[in-house]
Amino acid sequence: AQTVTQSQPEMSVQEAETVTLSCTYDTSESDYYLFWYKQPPSRQMILVIRQEAYKQQNATENRFSVNFQKAAKSFSLKISDSQLGDAAMYFCANTGTASKLTFGTGTRLQVTL
């Protein structure tokens, strides 16, 4: 069974600052992928960044980067130069060979001026 834990229900960051969202996971599979999804009030889940478990190099997508610690089963998301448009719910998710996403409970990110 797979589990994903997000221990921060809410986070706040000032515009232009950096924020890190935490995620830990557990899986019995050796081959899996990890994702961060963003869900704004429009409801659509938007893929922010993805990481292949067998790659040691941390994924980066523009202002978004991850810190993937495989041994610790940790997958945190760093948002640099935060913008008002980054305000949303952020979900960490894991998928294994069963082709299903297991989501964490989400972190609501507020961006203030």
Added chain:
Amino acid sequence: KAGVTQTPRYLIKTRGQQVTLSCSPISGHRSVSWYQQTPGQGLQFLFEYFSETQRNKGNFPGRFSGRQFSNSRSEMNVSTLELGDSALYLCASSLEGFEIGGYTFGSGTRLTVV
């Protein structure tokens, strides 16, 4: 290219009725998954279809069913609706399912059962 399209966006049904939700995946995507999102339970996997076959199923009662057509479009059906079925139902598509490409989600169908 067009994204994942879910219809309808909103639906209000009465307890005991049945409902059918529709999902059109991105062209070329063969895997379609369904998720239920509620404030209490979060995001939960319902089932996945691949090439018209149910490949995986979550822990939901038999009232929840689905199917996939030859053009990869998928429908989800809930029979004998209960108040607890009120939720946002999200559909996601991907090329093959388990892959780094990830899953592209639709905007969801908000179902309210009264």
